[in-house]
Amino acid sequence: MALYLDEARLARLRGSPLEGLARPMFGGGLYVLVLEVGEGLGLEVLRRFPSARVDARGFIEDVPVSFRRALLEELAAGLGVEEAVRRALERVRGGGEEEFVPPP
């Protein structure tokens, strides 16, 4: 899976082991944090969110934004990747499909 970060979001991971794993994207305009999850957990994510799919890069994408945000919060709180994914799944009830996402 991948989380996309700008400088502000990257700052939330500062000092954690994950900070060094964030790679610049598109010449440094954004960062991507690639999170490896086991097959079973990956399937659970795909099952939970009807919109989720594996893209051409092999990443689980098209998950609800509420899930991504919960995942970042759990990682920032210091949880390991798989535990953070499980916690984020618990926090996003139901299918997690949002009808409204506030515009930037």
Added chain:
Amino acid sequence: MIEPYGGRLVYSVVEDVDRAKSYWELSARLDIKPTLGPDGAPIRNPYREVMSIAYGFFSPLEGFMPWNEVESVLRERRLLGGWLFPFPIVFDVSEEELKASGARPGDDLLLTLRGRPFAVLKVEEVYKLPDRKELADAVFGTPERNGEVVRRRFDEKHPGWLIYRSLKPLAIAGRVAVVDPPRFREPYARFWLPPAASRRLIEARGWKVVVAHQTRNVPHVGHEVFMKRALFVAGDGRPGDAVLVNAIIGAKRPGDYVDEAILEGHEALRLGGYFHRERHVVSFTLWDMRYGNPLESILHGIIRQNMGATHHMFGRDHANVGDYFDPYATHVLWTRGLPSYGIDGPPHEVDRGLGIRPVLLGEFAYCPKCGEWTYLGAAGSEVPLCGHEVERVSGSLLRGVILEGLRPPSVVMRPEVYDVVVRWWRVWGHPFVTGRYLKYKEESLEVV
């Protein structure tokens, strides 16, 4: 100017008001209803097919197919006149609808849209469709029969297969004519450029080499760069003149970009100066995508040839969804043909095939070291053009970035295009298609 497909451009719009009104009083009439999926949600509206036939996008097709033409298309992807054509185009009705309409072969059937006179269908034949699941399999193929490009069996998650699977049991065949053209809502109205008008525009501007770009996405810079590269190579020794962007507008799926943002996003490339205003045009065709990858590419070629384009871009995953088809199935078709579908050679090389020429493109990637967009080799090769580590850019990745509220860097999405996305985000409360958008879209359609 390239010939219309089949040699003659269809234009079946009754413009004489008195003549048009004479049809309004027909006793045989039928209100057009959408095709519904298993959950009752609209997945297709035949009004879009009536419009595309009548305005000539599907020339030489003049109407909804009789059964022997459906059989011909399924057997060898040919119309009765011999011209290559990928999909059965059928006007399906229930027994109750047929009975209530009072239509019989030989009648003129007035088709109404939300109760208003819209088009006339000259009833030539009424027939019973076969088992629709078998019909859907026959349309798209199976891994056993079409193993050169089909990777797994189609099912209800495939939107195009589901359309054929969900057709009503009867079909009415016959030519159609629009007798009261509906008025498009904005922003659709300013992008409506049917083939006759598109050809006039191309002629007036003196364009000789016009490259068509199929889209169902807001453009990122990779799309823009590929359009420019395609234009550069398409002219057989001379650079091309212009890009014809043609969006397919029809039933949507959750997670798609909203149609309004797709059209205005492409327009923003021109307004922002990334394309010169005299070398770029944005338009749309009404059609509920069948996501038929190579099959769909034939229809796309037909539409854009009729609009006057000389070349057509085909990339990875052209008109594709899921992993039913090989991602490069369209390249297989346009280089070797698909004999298992009855297409013995590339569509532009077979008898009664297309005049439009393909420009085959690889998969998008961004090279941070070169500081520019590049591509991975076509037909399954993972080798990038440069010797650096490149970043593969999927539509899903960009959707993830946008949904997070992050402004994509300008090397990925032009700021003017992103501003369009945000403008429609404010309108719909979401940057992508949601249940709310779907409901509005299929209730109100694209017309007033």
